[in-house]
Amino acid sequence: MMARWGCDRCGFVAWTPDRASMREVTGSHLLAHHSEAVSRSDFRTTWDCPYCATAKTAYDTDDAVEEFKTHLHEHVADRIEEGVHVGERVSWDGTVQVAAPVDSADADALRAHFHDGGDLVIAVTASPERTVRLLHDELEAWPRRTVVVSTEAYPFEKAPDLDFSEIPIEVVELDPRLGPDELGETVSRIIDANRVAGDVISLEVSVFHEIVRSFDLQTACDFVRMLSARLDDDGGVLQLYVDADADPNVSTVLNFLDDEIDLKVAAEDGRFVRRG
Ligand SMILES: [Zn+2]
Ligand SMILES: [Zn+2]
Incomplete structure (x- = not known):
């Protein structure tokens, strides 16, 4: 807090x-x-x-x-x-743009902050081990349930110190040929299968740059709109980790999503600030 x-x-x-x-x-x-x-x-x-x-x-x-x-x-x-959480700014029900390089310490600070406030944490990431390590190192306790979704396999042999039988986590490996639609459906099914009444959902999407790179503008926008609509049912904060400065195409897509994004936040020197 x-x-x-x-x-x-x-x-x-x-x-x-x-x-x-x-x-x-x-x-x-x-x-x-x-x-x-x-x-x-x-x-x-x-x-x-x-x-x-x-x-x-x-x-x-x-x-x-x-x-x-x-x-x-x-x-x-x-x-x-x-004693305030950034998620309260959107009443734990909305879409937050996290403006930071996706693999940066600034982005990690916001990931840890949001996931710390969640009961059901879903992270869609290109680096599953990094995500699991962050949660393990930065959170005081594991969320009630964590599901990490990635097209990359989790390197179990490289991280033997984390005993997955002792933490409430599941790693879902996705076929890299799947598009945003299938990814969204997978996330929706994960919510169905894991959410219990009263859960606060923290949903991280750290692969938006890849989606924008591989698919057209409409598909990228629909992906965010549908995920956001899916969360409207159960509540929860969808976080888009994006660095618009690094990719003009991402910046364009974000302009189209302006109405969808409830809060834009960045990290600076250990504090978080609202942007725009
Ligand atoms: Zn004065
Ligand atoms: Zn002012």
Whole structure:
């Protein structure tokens, strides 16, 4: 769980590991809105708070700016919520675009965060071992049920330290010739077979770049729309792990899916921020 703060002047939202680390986020963000409140004249730097009558003057600009950021933070500190999950932003029922290179530590941080909040975790990935390792290393406890779907075989002989008879996990190996439609149907059947009443579903799709590369725009869009519609029945968060900067075709498909995507989120320096 994390601390959350949303700016009431713009759509910016940030989640940090705790309340203390939110101080830098709020201060820097509010300073950007009120940069005109800092001025330098007569060899000294002055800040004049837009929210109250406080004004300060100092010789050292860096010190003055830091003090102003701390001051701005105090104006919003009581609006920081604690014990919050990013999934709550979409009421655990929606589609989230995770904007990060698919194999990056930033993407992993969001995977761990979302899957930590799920009871039934389904991960569609090109690197099943990496996914299992992440869950094993980063989650305090395994979700009630995890199903990893991949066209790659799980390298059981290379990972002998994980005893699959002791963790509630299943690895489904898909025929690489199958298209998005069959992949979607497989995921739907996995939900049917594994979901129990009250489960929160965390569904990760980390193969969207491959889908866009191999199929036409309509097929890629239909895949996301149908998965999202499938989750409408049972609730749950569909996460699309995509790096639009790395592939203009992915960027185009995402534009077509704009109405479908409820939240766009990225990771930066151990915190999560809403994008766009
Ligand atoms: Zn703002
Ligand atoms: Zn003030």
